[in-house]
Amino acid sequence: MRILARLGIIAGGGDLPRAVAQSIRADGGEVFVIGLAGSLGESDIWVRDFPHEMISVGAPGQAFRSLRRENVTEVLLAGKVDRPNFSDLKLDMKGITLLPRALKAARQGDDALLRFLVTMFEEEGLRALSVAEAAPGLVCAEGPLGRLTPDDDHRADMERGFAIVRSLGALDVGQAAAVCEGLALAVEAAEGTDRMIDRIATLRPALRGTPGHKLGVLVKALKPTQDAKTDMPVIGVATVDRAAAAGLAGIGLQAGGALIVDKAAVAARADALGLFVMGVTL
Amino acid sequence: MRILARLGIIAGGGDLPRAVAQSIRADGGEVFVIGLAGSLGESDIWVRDFPHEMISVGAPGQAFRSLRRENVTEVLLAGKVDRPNFSDLKLDMKGITLLPRALKAARQGDDALLRFLVTMFEEEGLRALSVAEAAPGLVCAEGPLGRLTPDDDHRADMERGFAIVRSLGALDVGQAAAVCEGLALAVEAAEGTDRMIDRIATLRPALRGTPGHKLGVLVKALKPTQDAKTDMPVIGVATVDRAAAAGLAGIGLQAGGALIVDKAAVAARADALGLFVMGVTL
Numbered sequence: 353m354r355i356l357a358r359l360g361i362i363a364g365g366g367d368l369p370r371a372v373a374q375s376i377r378a379d380g381g382e383v384f385v386i387g388l389a390g391s392l393g394e395s396d397i398w399v400r401d402f403p404h405e406m407i408s409v410g411a412p413g414q415a416f417r418s419l420r421r422e423n424v425t426e427v428l429l430a431g432k433v434d435r436p437n438f439s440d441l442k443l444d445m446k447g448i449t450l451l452p453r454a455l456k457a458a459r460q461g462d463d464a465l466l467r468f469l470v471t472m473f474e475e476e477g478l479r480a481l482s483v484a485e486a487a488p489g490l491v492c493a494e495g496p497l498g499r500l501t502p503d504d505d506h507r508a509d510m511e512r513g514f515a516i517v518r519s520l521g522a523l524d525v526g527q528a529a530a531v532c533e534g535l536a537l538a539v540e541a542a543e544g545t546d547r548m549i550d551r552i553a554t555l556r557p558a559l560r561g562t563p564g565h566k567l568g569v570l571v572k573a574l575k576p577t578q579d580a581k582t583d584m585p586v587i588g589v590a591t592v593d594r595a596a597a598a599g600l601a602g603i604g605l606q607a608g609g610a611l612i613v614d615k616a617a618v619a620a621r622a623d624a625l626g627l628f629v630m631g632v633t634l
Numbered sequence: 635m636r637i638l639a640r641l642g643i644i645a646g647g648g649d650l651p652r653a654v655a656q657s658i659r660a661d662g663g664e665v666f667v668i669g670l671a672g673s674l675g676e677s678d679i680w681v682r683d684f685p686h687e688m689i690s691v692g693a694p695g696q697a698f699r700s701l702r703r704e705n706v707t708e709v710l711l712a713g714k715v716d717r718p719n720f721s722d723l724k725l726d727m728k729g730i731t732l733l734p735r736a737l738k739a740a741r742q743g744d745d746a747l748l749r750f751l752v753t754m755f756e757e758e759g760l761r762a763l764s765v766a767e768a769a770p771g772l773v774c775a776e777g778p779l780g781r782l783t784p785d786d787d788h789r790a791d792m793e794r795g796f797a798i799v800r801s802l803g804a805l806d807v808g809q810a811a812a813v814c815e816g817l818a819l820a821v822e823a824a825e826g827t828d829r830m831i832d833r834i835a836t837l838r839p840a841l842r843g844t845p846g847h848k849l850g851v852l853v854k855a856l857k858p859t860q861d862a863k864t865d866m867p868v869i870g871v872a873t874v875d876r877a878a879a880a881g882l883a884g885i886g887l888q889a890g891g892a893l894i895v896d897k898a899a900v901a902a903r904a905d906a907l908g909l910f911v912m913g914v915t916l
Contacts, residue, residue: 435840458815458816459815459816460816512805515805516807519801519802519805520798520802523794523798523801524818525798525821526818526821529823533741534740535824536808536823536824538824538825539807539808541811541812541818541819542818542819542837542841543820543837547833551825551833554825555824556716556717558717
């Protein structure tokens with residue numbers, strides 16, 4: 353196992369940064385968390401369990417100074433980062449310097465913006481790690497996670513779903529899609545995976561399954577353009593709940609290209625609700 | 635101008651079949667409408683203005699007999715057809731014979747199903763026409779439809795939107811997308827264009843425009859896999875209303891590859907609401 357020096361976690365919202373911090377601590381590593389004010393929600397009180405500081409995305413200078421003070425040389429970006437409203441952003445000096453490049457990157461899409469953030473840390477002499485490097489236990493492995501496995505129809509739907517996600521991903525659009533008996537039920541763009549799953553239940557019943565008669569699959573995969581250091585697709589227990597409520601029969605994930613927060617809990621929930629969760633090598 | 639013999643219109647829901655029938659009549663042609671029961675809505679009373687018959691999608695034998703009786707040799711499919719729930723469908727003899735092929739096509743996606751329907755009519759000795767052939771006045775031309783034209787940002791968003799739609803279309807997913815300052819706001823799958831547009835207003839305000847400060851574009855284009863005889867993308871006055879409510883600045887359409895129902899009314903509404911409607915040669 354890799355022995356980690358003190359790692360800086362640049363933490364957005366959601367469960368992933370918490371799972372990363374806990375995984376590293378469980379592996380004997382130390383972390384310093386920079387919570388992104390505005391992206392971390394009220395419920396993200398987990399940061400209090402770790403040495404941390406809350407910083408605005410407009411104040412990268414403050415973040416760099418804190419990381420130097422804490423002797424952090426490696427950083428990791430995790431969690432959902434709200435695209436800032438650049439015109440309202442309060443900027444420190446470093447922020448003013450970096451803004452033109454940030455705006456240019458933002459115009460090219462989310463991936464370009466995230467790649468810019470990684471580059472920004474690297475230019476300050478910090479090494480950027482991926483979640484896969486720092487917390488390998490969160491990475492999806494090949495094969496089923498719980499007891500259930502996909503049948504031939506599910507496999508065909510997964511294959512079509514992965515083709516859609518890879519094609520969309522190459523254009524930096526989204527990393528999730530849902531397919532039911534060959535029909536693309538929903539494709540993810542700016543609304544995110546949760547809302548994409550939720551709208552499946554609003555489609556006409558003839559097109560989709562129900563919690564009592566499950567049909568179709570959700571798939572998530574890394575965008576081909578995507579730097580694994582930034583925004584790997586991620587699922588957790590809530591994703592399984594949503595997929596079940598949408599009448600889906602299972603979830604297909606790119607093995608080595610997706611993260612699972614709280615694997616044991618995800619497997620247990622999938623078993624309880626009658627869904628498969630499957631890692632597939634693309 | 636092409637002189638039409640009596641043309642059979644296989645009419646699903648929405649404004650397109652009405653516009654086609656009216657356009658052909660205005661051009662001096664005659665039509666016989668087969669209204670698809672279940673797909674035509676309560677408001678589709680326009681069929682009463684034309685010789686017509688309502689037929690279930692499970693009864694193609696009845697449709698073929700009616701078309702022969704009416705001396706129809708050319709047909710055109712137009713309007714939204716609800717994917718039938720095959721297990722509930724009441725079938726006539728011809729329907730039973732054709733069902734296995736219909737099911738196979740349905741599993742391959744909407745385009746495959748529509749191509750099958752066209753083939754089905756052709757096998758009965760009927761020629762299938764496209765809307766573009768029968769009612770060329772509905773086809774989107776190159777250039778702006780109303781007074782407004784896209785600026786450079788809009789053009790960049792349209793270019794990105796068309797790239798997304800072409801890529802998705804090649805996989806038979808959808809034919810519409812919305813892009814705002816480089817970000818893919820929404821991508822169409824089974825929910826259809828209307829609901830895709832409507833959810834843009836529910837995205838975080840930092841990502842999108844508003845009716846008072848319009849940003850971003852809706853684009854629609856023919857799927858590369860798509861047979862122009864079946865399901866050409868279409869907009870009408872209601873599409874302009876929806877795009878305006880979603881805060882979009884305009885609509886980009888594939889010139890020669892999209893239909894506009896009631897062009898004069900669409901241009902007037904776009905002018906009134908401050909949107910551009912632009913035909914672009916891809």
